[in-house]
Amino acid sequence: MTEENQGHRLTKKLYIKTYGCQMNVYDSARMADVLAPLGYAPAAAPEDADMVILNTCHIREKAAEKVFSELGRLRPLQARKNGQGGRMILAVAGCVAQAEGAEIVARAPYVDIVLGPQTYHRLPEMVAQAARAGGHVLDTDFPAEAKFDFLPEAAAPQGVSAFLSVQEGCDKFCTFCVVPYTRGAEFSRPAAAIIAEARRLVAQGAREITLLGQNVNAYRGAAPDGAGGWGLGRLIRALAEIEGLLRLRYTTSHPRDVDDALVAAHRDVPTLMPFLHLPVQSGSDRVLAAMNRRHKADDYRRVIDRLRGARVDIAFSSDFIVGFPGESDADFAATLDLAREIGYAQAFSFKYSPRPGTPAALMPQQVPEAVKAERLAALQALLAEQQRQFNAAAVGREMPVLFEKRGRHQHQLVGRSPYLQAVHAAAPERLIGALVPVRLVRAEANSLAGEMLLSEEVPA
Ligand code: 5AD
Ligand code: SF4
Numbered sequence: 001m002t003e004e005n006q007g008h009r010l011t012k013k014l015y016i017k018t019y020g021c022q023m024n025v026y027d028s029a030r031m032a033d034v035l036a037p038l039g040y041a042p043a044a045a046p047e048d049a050d051m052v053i054l055n056t057c058h059i060r061e062k063a064a065e066k067v068f069s070e071l072g073r074l075r076p077l078q079a080r081k082n083g084q085g086g087r088m089i090l091a092v093a094g095c096v097a098q099a100e101g102a103e104i105v106a107r108a109p110y111v112d113i114v115l116g117p118q119t120y121h122r123l124p125e126m127v128a129q130a131a132r133a134g135g136h137v138l139d140t141d142f143p144a145e146a147k148f149d150f151l152p153e154a155a156a157p158q159g160v161s162a163f164l165s166v167q168e169g170c171d172k173f174c175t176f177c178v179v180p181y182t183r184g185a186e187f188s189r190p191a192a193a194i195i196a197e198a199r200r201l202v203a204q205g206a207r208e209i210t211l212l213g214q215n216v217n218a219y220r221g222a223a224p225d226g227a228g229g230w231g232l233g234r235l236i237r238a239l240a241e242i243e244g245l246l247r248l249r250y251t252t253s254h255p256r257d258v259d260d261a262l263v264a265a266h267r268d269v270p271t272l273m274p275f276l277h278l279p280v281q282s283g284s285d286r287v288l289a290a291m292n293r294r295h296k297a298d299d300y301r302r303v304i305d306r307l308r309g310a311r312v313d314i315a316f317s318s319d320f321i322v323g324f325p326g327e328s329d330a331d332f333a334a335t336l337d338l339a340r341e342i343g344y345a346q347a348f349s350f351k352y353s354p355r356p357g358t359p360a361a362l363m364p365q366q367v368p369e370a371v372k373a374e375r376l377a378a379l380q381a382l383l384a385e386q387q388r389q390f391n392a393a394a395v396g397r398e399m400p401v402l403f404e405k406r407g408r409h410q411h412q413l414v415g416r417s418p419y420l421q422a423v424h425a426a427a428p429e430r431l432i433g434a435l436v437p438v439r440l441v442r443a444e445a446n447s448l449a450g451e452m453l454l455s456e457e458v459p460a
Pocket of ligand 2: 170172180214
């Protein structure tokens with residue numbers, strides 16, 4: 001592309017605001033990719049943008065209301081731009097769009113495009129239509145074909161640590177969760193396409209790849225030779241062979257889908273990091289059954305034991321929900337017991353919040369808000385203390401740190417330990433992308449301070 005062409009093509013400003021999970025972060029990057037050929041370049045703020053996309057998440061409480069209030073803030077910006085003879089195309093994408101598409105069109109008629117997660121490949125066409133018509137374009141259907149097939153190959157480099165979507169959707173139907181409705185049925189990309197994308201990411205400078213999926217360890221994609229399907233363990237082994245790829249991770253997993261091949265990958269593949277987000281949600285069998293989690297607390301304990309047996313230094317993170325309908329004091333105590341027993345490096349915990357259209361929203365025995373708040377505080381105190389201890393235990397140890405970018409101070413880089421702990425240390429900029437042994441010297445509020453031993457540096 002000549003300078004002139006480039007100048008011509010990159011004339012429109014695209015602002016994307018991303019809510020929620022890593023899958024959305026990934027999707028936002030892909031939307032930016034599909035719009036680049038139309039001349040849209042990323043902008044840091046919505047003011048004066050030619051297109052604004054809200055990539056929404058439905059998991060959190062009042063998600064739809066937050067989207068409507070953000071739209072309310074954008075409306076005057078859009079009016080000003082349109083009034084000046086320009087045009088600001090406003091799009092709502094993601095799970096709120098999927099779940100509430102019709103309501104968005106009704107309540108915020110100035111929104112030009114509403115599109116669900118399955119239809120991002122059609123975005124350029126929808127933008128063209130919206131620009132032409134000025135009307136609404138609503139596309140939240142689940143087409144039979146996979147959206148992955150239509151997306152151009154990722155263009156924008158993601159940096160040292162990259163995300164790669166391998167699986168979408170969920171067939172588990174936990175009774176509290178909207179994902180099976182908003183993201184649809186499980187679909188796995190063919191292994192060959194994933195390996196090709198991983199190679200491309202590494203060629204663009206990625207040194208760490210996190211494999212993404214709503215239910216990533218349910219991955220079952222076509223094998224490269226077309227014979228049968230590969231599970232996640234097999235896929236990880238193949239990806240580990242890519243030269244220059246130093247670290248692999250995956251998220252989010254379901255305890256039911258941790259098979260022997262995946263456990264074996266944790267044992268055999270050194271680039272697979274010893275840190276796993278494995279949500280348990282509750283420690284009570286009664287609540288787990290009501291949640292339709294399809295496992296008991298002891299099944300979860302056994303999965304943890306198998307993984308620890310395969311890799312002694314593995315650490316865990318989890319999601320918890322407190323105050324699920326019918327949760328008694330004894331049920332909650334079982335959750336505290338399980339958390340105490342496992343000992344998490346880090347964890348997320350939420351008050352149960354009813355999602356319209358999910359079975360749990362209609363269950364009797366909804367737990368009063370005050371009880372939920374009390375339980376959440378107790379669980380979070382425990383989990384925060386476990387996290388503090390985990391970080392404190394790292395102090396004095398030496399760990400490989402993958403440097404990702406410059407730090408806040410001069411001559412400082414920040415990166416991640418194998419356990420995703422943020423680590424900052426004095427280091428030269430050329431070590432961005434390198435895996436370097438660092439002595440951890442201090443635990444701070446959100447990160448660890450480290451010291452690099454220059455003589456031991458390992459070039460990437
Ligand atoms: N209420 C509270 N938390 C929820 N999560 C999902 N749905 C709900 C809900 N209705 C939490 C779960 C899940 C995480 C991503 O969000 O813990 O693992
Ligand atoms: Fe939702 Fe995860 Fe349950 Fe699927 S497995 S329904 S994504 S909580």
